[in-house]
Amino acid sequence: MYGLAVDKREQLIESTRELLWERGYVGTSPKAIQERSGAGQGSMYHHFQGKSELALAAIDRSAEDLRARAEAEFAGPGTVVERVTAYLCRERDVLKGCPVGKLAQDPDVMADADLRKPVEEYFGWLTGRLAELLDEGRVAGELDASLDPHATATALVAVLQGGYVLARAAGSPDVFAKAVDGALGLLATKEN
Amino acid sequence: MYGLAVDKREQLIESTRELLWERGYVGTSPKAIQERSGAGQGSMYHHFQGKSELALAAIDRSAEDLRARAEAEFAGPGTVVERVTAYLCRERDVLKGCPVGKLAQDPDVMADADLRKPVEEYFGWLTGRLAELLDEGRVAGELDASLDPHATATALVAVLQGGYVLARAAGSPDVFAKAVDGALGLLATKEN
DNA sequence: GTCTATAAGTTGATAGAC
């Protein structure tokens, strides 16, 4: 627990996070995790019951990470539109996709209630938090009264997740930026 | 080539389409394809060089299928906004995800130029066609002159792809509908 | 065309030594 060397348990979780991001759950084997983490079979099965338990630890951490980063933008300075824009435009590893969103497309993650839970909770929190923010802007007169906060928040989160899909399909991050531009262009009309 | 029994080649392609949709490319094995199609090893390797060549035939067909279905909505009756709305709201197997969009999240599909090509072309065509339609509405005075057709089209396609992600994460198609609602609500402001 | 046999390597895990 002390010393410079990070313990194997920690390395296993971090390597699993990387592999889940790169190859998904179905495409990640225990062998690949062991090789990347530098841990052997025994070490992995000592710390975790198996692949799914290790994946759960990795997914939980990735979801918490994204949540903290989003909240940092939401709680920042500026008007509601400025903060939403800052969140939508913040730097992202677009071509790698969303570390959590990609898992929603993985059949074995969605089939396992334990693994799906953190994915569901992350998007539930994100959409709700964004809706709160939009409503705050609406009440303050910054945004049009006709704007539906929750539907709009859902659309904005979808633009991000879909932006990843389109950018990967095109092999270029520009498409992601274009989708965000289009969404911000539409939102601008709702500004007073 | 005649008779009631569909030939094995056809069965192999259709079974592969189903499996790619359900489990992705990484999650689909030749054995699974053979079992579902009722074809043996020899039959599969007679008609196709291997898994990737078979997947290419399946992806090509799925992309062409989606393209034809989209064009049917775009070329239908009504104003531009009515046709775009009809396309966005048409019935979809939301919880299964987009048969083509899901592949953009698959590492082995994106790593293979041949397999990525039909995915890239489908989204390129869809976004371009939608942009044409939006521009048509803009020129006709149906939509605001300030609307950027291509960025807006990209955002709308992203809302659909992201809607699939959010709906799967939530385990409910309602989230997809909510995202579309939000997007249409924003687009409505651009109507004259 | 379709089938079965075979094969080298991987998957996801268990057992037991150290």
Place this chain on the structure above:
DNA sequence: GTCTATCAACTTATAGAC
């Protein structure tokens, strides 16, 4: 805690009979 040995099943084919 971490390692190596072992395992049954699966992966992605190739070979050759029918």
